[in-house]
Amino acid sequence: MSEKPHSAIDRYKARREGKVVPNLTADERLEIRSPRQKIGSGKKFTPYRRSQKRARRLLMWASFTLVTLILLAWQSLPGHQYPIQLVYEIDLLQAPNGSLTVTMITEGKLPGKLDLEVATGRAGNPGNGVEIHSITAFEMSDGGMQGKSLAITDLKDGWQISTQGTRRAVIAYRIDLSSPPESEEDIRQYISTPVEGGIRAAGFEIFLLPTTVPVGDITVMIHNPRDLPVLVPWPALVRGVDRLDSDRDQRSDPLDPSVQPAHLGLGQGFQPAAKVDFPSGKIPSPGKGIAAPVPASLFFHPRDLADLNNALIICGDIRTSTVQTRDCVIQLATDQDWLFSDEAALDLIRRIARTELGFFGSAPNQQITVILSANRVTVETGFDVYGVHTGSSILVLMDPETTYGMLEKQVSSVIAHEMFHGWLGEAIRQTDPQTLWFTEGITTWYSARMLVAAGLWAPDHGRETLLSRLERDYVGNDLMGTISLAEAAAEVMAGPDQVRFAYAAGVAAAMSLDQWLATNSGLQRPLDEVLRHLYENYLGRELSREIIEEAIHTVTGVDCHDWLEAHVYGKTALPPLEQLI
Ligand SMILES: [Zn+2]
Known part of the structure; x- marks a missing residue:
């Protein structure tokens, strides 16, 4: 009654259930049941087998020790780096005057020298509309006391802090947003700016980022001593106890409605549309209040440095x-x-x-x-x-x-x-300039289709809008045939003519690719599925040409490499378009 050999998974299942696997020898069966039972059960083991077991155990112990030693040695090498924890505290006290104070606390096994970087041109340069200055650095003791000052060296786009032997370093700096931008053409200079009653600031312009060490947890705290309406990009944690008298018990108490525990501040952290004035130092009890209070401090945890860079923080009217x-x-x-x-x-x-x-x-x-x-x-x-x-x-x-x-x-x-x-740009990350044609072309085309689907645009309006853009910026553009689409789109800050050409040509390429894929696969609107496939399977991944080709192949079974090579990465004109919406 011997059975055919079992698969590895069958054996595994049998082991987990303590069953005997039929195609093993009697001795092996015992091992499976319980290693300890063997000795007590008086089963016979030949000396040869026993020494073999001991040798195996010794070998295992030796390899384990070796791995541990290697790990220890590797970690103690001067080049080994541990992720550091970052806390950024933003003080809004001076926000109505167009400036912010940021205190950055770095903690962990800091390297001897900590390089901090900021967006190009923002370090000590008032000509860019955003100036970072008055930087100081010091050590902080475990008890939170200020320790010795740390030396700061200027770098091209940031600073280097001497953190040798420091466990916790604090870097404080001021950001001045009040000087007008030099170049009117660069829209990015209009993101971070003073606004009525406060400021609008983009993460990539206000946060100093460590460049040479891995980063673990990131926390952003916002102190709002002036009770300014504040808007943050994430659902932030709002501490409901912020507005209570300091001598009261600050713990959450379900019997006392005026004591609120921390909660997810979805739709909070700003002044409600119906202007409600809360007498300072007090928030209404739940039930009595009309809308969300303006919290004195907010904090949130960006997922990573990219998320931190993407923050848009606004306070004011x-x-x-x-x-x-x-x-x-x-x-x-x-x-x-x-x-x-x-x-x-x-x-x-x-x-x-x-x-x-x-x-x-x-x-x-x-x-x-x-x-x-x-x-x-x-x-x-x-x-x-x-x-x-x-x-x-x-x-x-x-x-x-x-x-x-x-x-x-x-x-x-x-x-x-x-x-x-x-979705396309953030969830599916756009970082490689060589895929900008795809991200922008698809997004422009689909946004028109989404508006038609939402009933906001009549199909005719959608078609006319796309057609007029294609005629003005693509067909009639002098750049036609002189530059490949991928190349035109890769230069994000090119002149307006090239930007218009790249977007329109991107739309044309997206439509044309969809049409070509439909013909070759028999699928209707194959790019719809490709986009959903990318969103489901490449979440958080950086979009590359390889990923685009891979996703298209998985969904449609069509190899589009040569098509892209000719029409997108080369200068071959696109075939005529049939369907716009
Ligand atoms: Zn775009």
Whole structure:
């Protein structure tokens, strides 16, 4: 009754259940049951077998010791680095005057020298609209006392701190946002700026980042002593006890409604749209209060340095309103009075969000915030509407005279575009300039289709908008045939002509690729599936040409390498387009 040999998984299962595996020898069977039983059970073991076992045990012990020793030796090498913990404390006391004070606490096994970097040109350079200065560094004792000063050396785009023998180093600096930007063409200089009553600051411009050590936990704390309305990009933890009298018991007490435990501050951390004045030092008890209080401190944990860089922090005269769509909070924030109501704008944003969420199946973040602000770029070559996305925040700069009709017909495409980047650009990370044609082309095309699907654009309006863009910026562009699409798109800060060409050509390439893939695979709208496949399987990965080709192949079975080589990375003209929407 001998059975056929079992598979490895069968053996494993049998072992887990303590069963005897039939095709093993009698001695081996015993080993499986319980190693200790063998000795007590008086089973016979030949001396040869016993010494073999001992040798095996010795070998195992020796290899274990060796691995431990190697690990220890490796860790004690001078070059070995441990992840350090980072805490950034942002003080908003001087925010209404256009400046921030940031205290950065670095903790852990610090290297001898800690290199800190900031966005190019921001270190000690007031000409860029954002200046980081007055940097000091010191050691902090375990008891939190200030210790000796640490030496600081200037680097090209940052500073180097001597942290030899230090366990906890504190680096404090000031950021001045009040000087006007030098170049009107670089929209990025309009992100971090003083706004009415406060400031708007992008993470990549205000946080000093360690460049030569791995980073573990990151915490951002915001101190808000002036009770300014504050908007942060993440669902932040709001400590409800912040506004209580200091002599009271600060612990959460379910019987005392005025003591609130920390909670997820979804839709909080800002002044509610209906202006409610809380007498200073007091928050209304739950039930009595009309809307969320403005907390004195907020804190949150960015996932990584990229997430930290993507932060958009705003304080000042802003008002917000929120609505829930599936598992995502959609938030509108603005510092401007418009010709349309906040409710109308929020509803438009919600409809776009609901459609894009439906397309991908889930939200890339728990919160999507759209900030509407006035466009102050007056340079002739500038754009009417600017859209910037940083993480889950979308900043839209537009004419203060924008009507609801214009919001629906024109601005909506910017909102839909930037929101789409939450999936393609953020969740599927866009870092390689060689894939910008894909990220931007697809996003531009799909945002038009999303607006049609959301019922905000009639299909004819969608078609006309795409067609006019293609005719103006692609077909009629002098750059046609002189530069490949991938090359044109890779230069993000090229002149407006090239930017327009790259976006329009990207749309044309996306449509054309979809059409070509449909013909070769028999699938309808194959790129829809490719995008969902990328979102589901390449979450957090950096998009590369290889990944695009791989995903397309998995979904459609078509090898698109040569097609991309000719039409995207080469200068071969695209075949005529059949379907726009
Ligand atoms: Zn874009």
